Amino acid sequence: MIRSQRWKGAAFTVPFQLGFVFLYLLPIGYAVYESLYREQQSGLGLGGSTETFAGLDNYRHGVTDSAFMGSVLRVVLFACVQIPVMLVVSLVLALFLDALTSKVAGRFRILLLVPYMIPGVVAALVWINLYSPDVGPLTPFGKVFGFDWNFFAPSMVWPSIGNLLTWHGVGYNMVIIYSALQGVPRELFEAARLDGASELRIALSIKIPFVRGALVLTGMLSIIQMLQIFNEPALFRNITPQTVSDGFTPIMIIYNQAFNAGNYHYAAALSVLLALVLGVASFLFYRLTAKEAD
Amino acid sequence: MTLIEERAEPRTVRRLGRPDAAARTRGGQRFLLLGLVLASMYSLFPVWWLLVASTKDRTGLYQSNGLWFSGWHLWTNLHQLFTYEDGIFLRWTANSFLYAGVGSLGGTLLALLTGYGLARFQFPGRNLVFACVVGSFLIPIALLTLPLYLLFSEIGWVDTPWAMLVPCLINPFSVYLAKVYTEATIPYELLEAARIDGAGELRIFFSIVLRMMTTGGATVFLLAFVNTWNAFFLPLTVLRGEENWTLNLGLYNWSGKRLESGVDLTGLVLTGALLSIVPMAIMMVAMRRYWRSGVTLGALK
Numbered sequence: 211m212i213r214s215q216r217w218k219g220a221a222f223t224v225p226f227q228l229g230f231v232f233l234y235l236l237p238i239g240y241a242v243y244e245s246l247y248r249e250q251q252s253g254l255g256l257g258g259s260t261e262t263f264a265g266l267d268n269y270r271h272g273v274t275d276s277a278f279m280g281s282v283l284r285v286v287l288f289a290c291v292q293i294p295v296m297l298v299v300s301l302v303l304a305l306f307l308d309a310l311t312s313k314v315a316g317r318f319r320i321l322l323l324v325p326y327m328i329p330g331v332v333a334a335l336v337w338i339n340l341y342s343p344d345v346g347p348l349t350p351f352g353k354v355f356g357f358d359w360n361f362f363a364p365s366m367v368w369p370s371i372g373n374l375l376t377w378h379g380v381g382y383n384m385v386i387i388y389s390a391l392q393g394v395p396r397e398l399f400e401a402a403r404l405d406g407a408s409e410l411r412i413a414l415s416i417k418i419p420f421v422r423g424a425l426v427l428t429g430m431l432s433i434i435q436m437l438q439i440f441n442e443p444a445l446f447r448n449i450t451p452q453t454v455s456d457g458f459t460p461i462m463i464i465y466n467q468a469f470n471a472g473n474y475h476y477a478a479a480l481s482v483l484l485a486l487v488l489g490v491a492s493f494l495f496y497r498l499t500a501k502e503a504d
Numbered sequence: 505m506t507l508i509e510e511r512a513e514p515r516t517v518r519r520l521g522r523p524d525a526a527a528r529t530r531g532g533q534r535f536l537l538l539g540l541v542l543a544s545m546y547s548l549f550p551v552w553w554l555l556v557a558s559t560k561d562r563t564g565l566y567q568s569n570g571l572w573f574s575g576w577h578l579w580t581n582l583h584q585l586f587t588y589e590d591g592i593f594l595r596w597t598a599n600s601f602l603y604a605g606v607g608s609l610g611g612t613l614l615a616l617l618t619g620y621g622l623a624r625f626q627f628p629g630r631n632l633v634f635a636c637v638v639g640s641f642l643i644p645i646a647l648l649t650l651p652l653y654l655l656f657s658e659i660g661w662v663d664t665p666w667a668m669l670v671p672c673l674i675n676p677f678s679v680y681l682a683k684v685y686t687e688a689t690i691p692y693e694l695l696e697a698a699r700i701d702g703a704g705e706l707r708i709f710f711s712i713v714l715r716m717m718t719t720g721g722a723t724v725f726l727l728a729f730v731n732t733w734n735a736f737f738l739p740l741t742v743l744r745g746e747e748n749w750t751l752n753l754g755l756y757n758w759s760g761k762r763l764e765s766g767v768d769l770t771g772l773v774l775t776g777a778l779l780s781i782v783p784m785a786i787m788m789v790a791m792r793r794y795w796r797s798g799v800t801l802g803a804l805k
């Protein structure tokens with residue numbers, strides 16, 4: 211390639227690079243910088259405040275902050291239940307679709323994708339109302355069978371949110387897994403059938419290992435999303451603030467530290483910590499799943 | 505004999521469009537269909553409920569069966585929705601369209617430029633740019649949004665449309681998709697031919713590449729539109745005054761009013777929620793044919 215063309219190629223990416231610096235690198239640098247300082251009230255807090263260098267104090271505070279670490283743990287534990295459930299449901303539905311003729315499969319695929327097209331905030335609003343004992347149909351439905359459900363009770367909040375997230379996410383994950391399944395060479399099934407393998411056996415030994423890559427991808431995307439969960443608990447908090455505290459998830463704590471407590475420095479340190487947790491979690495997940503494949 | 509039978513069946517099915525219909529027994533097929541019908545009912549019943557709920561008046565909402573109609577008050581509800589607080593809902597709708605429409609359009613053009621540059625040129629630093637694109641998928645929104653808020657307040661952008669529009673311009677996921685699409689649709693030979701004919705690089709991009717990338721570009725635009733339409737944390741952080749809010753922010757605020765000030769806006773929230781789905785439904789139908797080739801291609805590659 212001619213030398214001048216290389217630079218022309220680079221020029222195509224310059225606007226993006228500038229924007230990336232302004233909207234990504236600068237803010238991250240700013241957050242890291244802010245996280246190393248603290249605000250000091252002078253006198254009685256009347257004379258304004260000054261910024262003083264705090265070193266890693268904000269981080270030290272963050273890792274020992276039981277509210278923050280508790281919220282991380284809460285979300286991680288929840289992810290360990292919800293993500294596998296959602297992925298298994300998506301996988302099963304994708305396998306079901308794969309076993310049908312493409313015409314029938316196409317119809318169901320659209321129906322199952324409907325929740326995904328609903329904006330997250332609207333999905334949460336709808337389910338909150340479905341759960342509501344006043345307007346929702348689920349409470350009277352439970353009563354028919356003798357259950358007295360309270361979806362907003364402390365023990366039920368996570369299952370309630372989990373059901374909402376599963377409902378919202380199954381379609382998208384299913385589509386990704388399904389299109390991976392379509393790539394399995396059909397001759398493999400014929401060969402396995404000739405060898406007397408049952409359809410279940412074919413699904414377990416050929417299809418599922420073949421879509422491992424899609425499962426890893428959907429799993430990783432779900433973990434990244436889950437650690438940053440904010441909308442759903444924030445909307446639940448609108449209805450039931452006594453069960454969903456303002457520090458329910460890491461991002462809620464960060465938001466509150468920044469905008470309600472006015473403590474940007476600490477909020478910045480916490481968001482850097484969250485980024486580290488996210489990086490470590492994705493790395494571990496990737497390594498663990500990659501190892502199994504060997 | 506069994507062998508022949510087993511081999512004959514897939515062949516008849518192949519004609520129906522699929523080489524392999526695993527549910528070869530009638531019972532198996534029924535089992536699969538039953539499972540999918542149940543799953544579809546689970547998917548659809550909340551939407552159905554929302555549809556039904558927005559046709560009811562207050563008494564109907566609280567007292568009638570949630571899954572069936574009781575009176576037809578949809579027009580009254582819509583009228584209330586559009587006139588409440590001097591039609592603020594319309595304002596929010598217009599804002600959402602502005603942010604999602606203009607922001608995604610700009611973001612898509614930038615992404616196509618960048619994706620093309622990355623996919624079809626070798627230049628020093630190319631790998632670094634691509635690493636930034638992929639690496640940024642892992643950056644938590646809080647880490648970006650809070651300092652952005654501080655930066656925007658320095659330059660006076662907080663509470664203006666700029667705070668929503670400018671972040672839309674830089675979308676790493678769009679760049680990633682644009683690169684994948686360019687690799688799949690723009691052959692090197694074509695570019696070489698155009699160069700030999702004496703076309704400049706910009707001219708090649710705008711009159712050849714952009715035209716060949718209509719499908720890819722449309723998918724990138726639709727996905728960016730959906731993302732911006734659904735955004736919640738960024739608008740919550742950078743928009744303070746009601747008049748600049750998005751639909752999501754407005755509905756969130758209305759749903760909290762009951763606890764805050766005792767005003768029950770459930771009916772309005774539900775009708776508003778239904779309306780805010782409509783553009784998404786149109787988008788999804790429009791991009792249905794790109795679902796397999798588009799979204800999943802980007803996700804898997």
